Amino acid sequence: MKVFVDSARCQGHTLCSMIAPDSFELSDIDGTSSPVNEVVPPDQEDAVREAVHSCPEQAITIEE
């Protein structure tokens, strides 16, 4: 699974890193998110899927 954060959409709600802290890192300056690694480790796939569903801006996409 691969994960992408659309930086034009992300507004720094921080829910993704709350749900999947090992898969998303937040900017120190404004809290916007980016994936830690594009390829998601198998044990984090469920959490990343939950982050996709929970993103208020619908800014996260995955490729299975």
Next chain:
Amino acid sequence: MSVDDIRAADNDRKKNRYYFDRHTPEYRLQFEKITEEMQSKCPVAWSETYNGHWVAADSKHVFELARCPAVSNHHDLTGETPYQGITIPKAQRATVVRGGILEMDEPEHSTYRGALNPYLSPAAVKRWKPFVDEIVRAALDEKIESGRIDFVDDLANIVPAVLTLAMMGIELKKWPVYSEPAHLSVSTPEHSPDAPRVAELNRQMGIDMINTMNEVRENPRPGLVNALLQLRIDGEPAPDLEILGNLGLIIGGGFDTTTALTAHALEWLSEHPNKRELLSRERDTLLDPATEEFLRYFTPAPGDGRTFSEDIEVEGQQFKEGERLWVSWAMANRDPAVFDSPNEIILDRKGNRHFSFGIGVHRCVGSNVARTVFKSMLTAVLDRMPDYVCDPEGTEHYETIGVIQGMKHLPATFTPGKRLGPGLDETLEKLQRICDEQELARPITERKESAVID
């Protein structure tokens, strides 16, 4: 097209009509019914109230409209255009200053917001956690031996106020000067006999804000006031009135909203002691999702006004330039298309992409502060007053929820406990010293370390 043709087209655009008045007590009492009706019948409605405005009640339209570049937050202070910012109807205070970044469009909005972000990002707010915990400790110590507390007056009004002032670079002991008018101006209707007193408190707060701004300009000290003073736009400082508008927004946004969230959550947990025990026991996994669920369900800031800046069609609905719009975060948060059993609180809710901090570029700049302060207050109450029972007789909700879904009083009793340290006044003196010595109010770009409470 003839005049009649235009009128017919206009009627067709506005065929989904709903008499929507969120400033009445009925709206609060009938909230779930009105929300269901609007979502199933409209879901974008034209309402004749307040000179006529659109209301977006469902998640899809709220999501698209809040992110739409043809939807403006701008507030024209001359009052000569329909651009009246985020309040419907037009606010009384609105003739003097704009409401900071919340009443600005791009690119101006991002210029100002860029100055505030490094003080309010998750990393920046995390540094304050020991400081917040210490204010909470002292507030609870004031009441712990008595077995009685008012969660609004004695806790949830104090902690957000003290932290916000600390971040701004305003003296902590001044918190009542800011806290009283910040809450009362939301909860006091214009016709109330208390209105003149509230106006006077507001005036005193305004004077203190101006004095602080001038003081910090003369002798810079770290904080959000300084951030706005140091901001340069095309080489020029920001106008004083825009600085004051932003300071007012930080206070308006930072105080009453977090108070409202905390009070509602504590009231609900008192009514659901099994859930309270579960949340306390499993807080390592449950505290984060439960916080988001309380945010969704209670939506402290229920919505925002906007103005269409172009003729545009969004999700099949046509809008005209100059028409006003209410985007309801609170109603979108109850949309069954996104949230299963939307009128139930489910502490571990999945897929909770709630609208409570807004959507789009105006996402609440203080969202990380709100969560941190809320979690600190909630967990301290769960630890130190685990058997508290709220008193419905003394509980007072805001009569209307048009601006903030807030609470005035939430008294409770509990088994008394032992104090852990000094009271509030002594603690605030100590925290002021720590704030100054450690320069806690610097932005994350200048200071990475967490506060150390000695």
